[in-house]
Amino acid sequence: MTLTLTLRTAPTVPLEADVLSPDRLSGVSALEAAKLTVVHGNQRADLGEFFQVGGAADGELHLTGDLAQVKQIGTGMARGRIVVHGSVGMHLGAGMTGGEIVVEGDAGDWVGPEMSGGRIVVKGNAGHMLGSARRGSQIGVRGGEIVVFGNAGNEVGNGMRRGLIAIGGDAGDFAGVNMLAGTIVVLGRLAWRAGAGMRRGSIISMHPAELLPTFSYACDYAPEFLRVCLRHVRGLGLTIADSHVNGRYQRWCGDGIELNRGEVLILDSAGTASRS
């Protein structure tokens, strides 16, 4: 039997609920869970003031309702599973090291900041700073996977060092900014300045993109790793056409103002990008 929490009182200001994590709730009864502390604005409150709690914790947590004002769900989680039937607020799965979070609706800004393991699946759209480094920090996601079925905002994978971010829709400006390594797959469109300041790593897009002048065209090819990668993404539920798996990609090297060892791969049959 899983622990189920249903939002009954919508918070009027953001609710910081880092207790909503399988690790923190392990072995906790519904009654005990309702007594745990959350922070509502600048006031401390009981979880039970906002949520109807039922069931018992067995490593799986089901949250229901519009949780767009609920922040920090799954902070630092290492195992177990959270399923959200609805939308969630900022800082979902911050610094998580393992386990899985599935959001049926949309997610706010800062999904999985500096996570190092586990998986976050967002069935709707995600906000800005998806899988990003915290402000001031050089290193972002160190491992794990983030899958967004819809669109994502600006600065996807800021400072990312390892792991996979896959986006079914479009990505906002500065996707993969300051990336150190890792992989970002965008099935929709890349907006401006993808890969700005990237040192290593791969950004893959299925549509033509306007790249920075510090990216240079290298070749057309069908990288083997991409076939493996895209099949894996398909397995995660995103729609990957056979033409994606078998297609040829333009390889653009960058960012030239940094190491120039990163790459943006653009599906060739998508039409020529602004190759010069």
Add this chain to the structure above:
Amino acid sequence: MGSPLRIVNGRVYDPANGVNGAVQDVCVRDGKIVADVPPDAKRIDAAGMVVMPGGIDIHCHIAGPKVNLARKVQPETHQDDVQLRTRLTRSGTGGTVPSTFATGYRYATLGYTTAMEAAVTPLGARHTLEEFHDTPVLDKGFFVLVGNNLLLYRLLQEGRREELRHALAWWLKVTKAYAPKLVNPGGDEMWKGQRNANITSLDDKIGSFDLTPRRVIAAFIEAGNELGLPHPVHIHCNNLGHSGNVETTLETMRLAEGRRAHIAHIQFHSYGAAAGKSQSNPTSRARDIIEYINTHPNISADVGAVMFGPATIMTGDAPLAYMLRRFGGNKWVNADTENESGCGIVPFRYQDRVYTNALQWAIGLELLLLSEDPWRMVFSTDHPNGGSFMSYPRLIRLLMDRGYRKEQMAHVNQKALDRSALRDCQEREYSLSEIAIITRAGPARLLGLTDKGHLGVGADADVTIYEEDEDKEKMFSAPRYVIKDGELIIEDHELRADHQGRLLHVAPDYDPQIEQVIEPFFEDFYTIRFANYPVDDRYVPNGQIIPTTPSVAAAPATAGTRT
């Protein structure tokens, strides 16, 4: 001020009064140490504990515009070190550059009750005082940067030494400063004028001025001594961090010619140059520095020790920060303060495997272990430059525990140890009395704070009580009791009261005619009007003027009435 208090059964270390571990009572009333208190006064049983005056940091960077820039440039260090608000204390963040409230509380929890912010531009005085207002517990003061000041350069160039002294007094008084500070004299001025320019020797010409650092330093040492300042001049020498800078440091000390001068963070100024092809590598010349200081009682220094781990380079020495930016490898800040100074900030990490860092660590220890007069070679890390003040307990353990020191030496870059004399001073261990000198009594004496750093009758009742422990790091990390101005701030290792410390500053007399010289310069070159420049008393709600003892009169007799 708290109720009368009698501390009994503790072993008292009060080196200024010749008390070396004797078990005796210390009585406190109305914020002062007194001879006796009524028998019904509250008692603290300090059996098995060590009683010392409150710690005094002679050189640290804890408030003002550059400190705030350093906070802003590294937000990532705040998130992992959050200090929550409590019933008594305000919230804040830590890292190597804690927020104002956290700074005050954290110093207090180490047993420190006084700290001197070591580099404030005159224009930054207001900001610094506002931050001081929010830095609890500690008594504070700041050293005002005058070593790259264009008007003072002008007066000096024209040979107007009298007016230079009056102008220096004016600047100290109107900014509410404690002492004049020279930082890489001439270097910032060069740096601002020309690409990659800096001072490399005391005889370099300073930009467009017909001046050399030699003349500037000598003039300020003379003026500071003539004004009879409690701490005449605080000098950050030229060539900080450069291999072979020991010659510049020695030459700077010689310039004092018997007058009082204090050399800041001298570890960073004690480098020789390796022979042959690795001559850009520094070596230790701590012995030469110590030899000079041991034989010249007019010179004092704080060590500026380095501890491995995160730090923030934070300095008025802008060209130095620019040089260090490539070692930081991340973000950096360089800034100009019109007519007055420069500034640089580089987040940094000292690593025990890195040759230069290990050498710096070794030199810091070497200087302290070779020093024959602990009263004149006092403790500092130039917080946060050589490491946070939170690393003081570990450094104290390194000085007091040779077994631990040896163990730590095994972990650092051995080539660096080969180039230092640390292996030759393995025997020495600091005694508790010597620790009391380098962290309390010595800094108080060097700063001219006669009411601090000791537990004699009439002294400020700033007292720290540590539980004796074999592990000195543990012992000095968390005093059992801390008393500030007679009030029990920490009891059983925990903060029990908040306290607003004082601002310590000087107000030397000057000839009011000097304002006729300064004002036109302001109207011509400053972005701020002359009348708006002096800091008024509202910024110092809790100030204490430390008297000066001038050796020359500030003519005429009515001098120095303006505030």
